[in-house]
Amino acid sequence: MEQRTCRASIVVLLTLLQGFLSCDAVEIQPSMNPAVVGSTVTLSLTPSVSLTSGNWAVDETFILTWLGEQQAVFPGYSGRASVNVTSGALMLRALTVSDSGLYQVQSGHPLLKASVFLTVVEPISNVTLRVNRSDLIEHQASGLISCSVSIGSSLSFRWMNGSSEVTAADRVQFTDGNSSLNIVRVSRYDSGPFRCEAFNPISNGTSDSVNFTVSYGPDNMRLTVNGLNATVFSAGSNLSMLCLAESNPPAQLQWGFRGNLVNATGTMLELFHVIPDQSGPYSCLAFNSRTNMYSNVTTHITISRSERLQANVFLLPLLLLAGFALSLSGHCGYFSL
Structure with a gap:
């Protein structure tokens, strides 16, 4: 008698274990995930099973329950949720973002429990x-x-x-x-x-x-003369000094010579027919009224005498000497008479 009872218990236990094992094999497959706000989603069981009763819940909140052909929908899901009483598939309509959550189905015939996380999102x-x-x-x-x-x-x-x-x-x-x-x-x-x-x-x-409008500078100043990096020029040349500064808004530029401001503003300082007395340090001073910052750059310009003038200065003693020699030769001729 005891052996029969033991065998019966084992059979029941194995049946229950088979039920739990079959539960692990069943998954919930949403018709779409993520789902779109306002749409309808169906949560089906795969592989398909035949369920005679069970219930659906999301995050511990019951959605509906069914037994045979009868189903009862809980408040909050009336008119939106229904179940296929044969397959246990849940249909949820008019989705909202708050419908996102962990959905779970449970059944006792057969013994089954499965879950899936459904995300409901709103288009941007x-x-x-x-x-x-x-x-x-x-x-x-x-x-x-x-x-x-x-x-x-x-x-x-x-x-x-x-x-x-x-x-x-x-x-x-x-x-x-x-x-x-x-x-x-x-x-x-x-x-x-x-x-x-x-x-x-x-x-x-x-x-x-x-x-963004970013005010900066003035900085990274550059000063060129006639588009060159040269600083030595011949007398009589025309000079165009260009001053550039990185600044926003554009910097106010003022020119200086030998430490004194001159009556010149802007990016260009022009000098015509320069003479040696105009040699010296030329400065460009920049100021940004927005940043309240100053900057400057200086270059030393040398004005040399022109080549023509230097040649004339060199030839003058020779010409004087030649004239003096001619003068002497004339006197000598006079006295020879």
């Missing part, structure tokens, strides 16, 4: 940028750009500067799930154009571009 539209301030001074201010969408969920963000992707660095910081870009102590190379790309598993969108 109207990606926009907001800038805290657009007029910045180099190395003195930080630029903050925020990216937002009017519609969309499960968002990820990517930032572009022109055709290059912006990545985190010492001066580049991302906050609020990468939806905000902060550039610390902006440089002249941080002007943009910046744009934001927002995307989720079903859609994407790109904002219009924005630029």
Whole structure:
């Protein structure tokens, strides 16, 4: 008698184990995942099974239960949820973002339990940028750009500067799930154009571009004369001195000679028919009224006597000597008479 009871218990145990094992083999297959807001999704069991009863729940919240041909839908899902009483497949309509979660089906005939995580996302539209301030001074201010969408969920963000992707660095910081870009102590190379790309598993969108106005300089000044690096010129030459400075807004330029300001402004100083007395240091002084910064560059110009004048100076003693010799020869002839 005891042996029969033991055998019966083993048979029941094996049956239960087979039921649990079959449970592990069954999976839930959504008709789409992620699913789109407003659409309908069907959660089917694979491989297909025949269920006479069971229930569906999401994150511990019951959706519906069924027994034979009868099914009962819980509040919050009335009119949206239904089950195929034969296969146990759940159909959920008019999806919302809040329908995302872990869906679970359980049945006692046969013994079954399976789950799947369903994501419901909203398509992205109207990606926009907001800038805290657009007029910045180099190395003195930080630029903050925020990216937002009017519609969309499960968002990820990517930032572009022109055709290059912006990545985190010492001066580049991302906050609020990468939806905000902060550039610390902006440089002249941080002007943009910046744009934001927002995307989720079903859609994407790109904002219009924005630029920072970064004021900088004046610095990296250069001074050339007649387009050359030469500093020695002949008397009588015409000189065009060009002064350049990296500056935004453009720097105000003032010229100086031998430490004194001259009545000349702008990028060009022109001198005509120069003489040796115009040799000396020429300076270009730059001022940026936005950054309140000054800079200058100086070059020393030497004006040499012209070659014609030097030749005349060299020939003059020879001519005088020749004249004196002729004069002597004349006197000698006179006395010979």
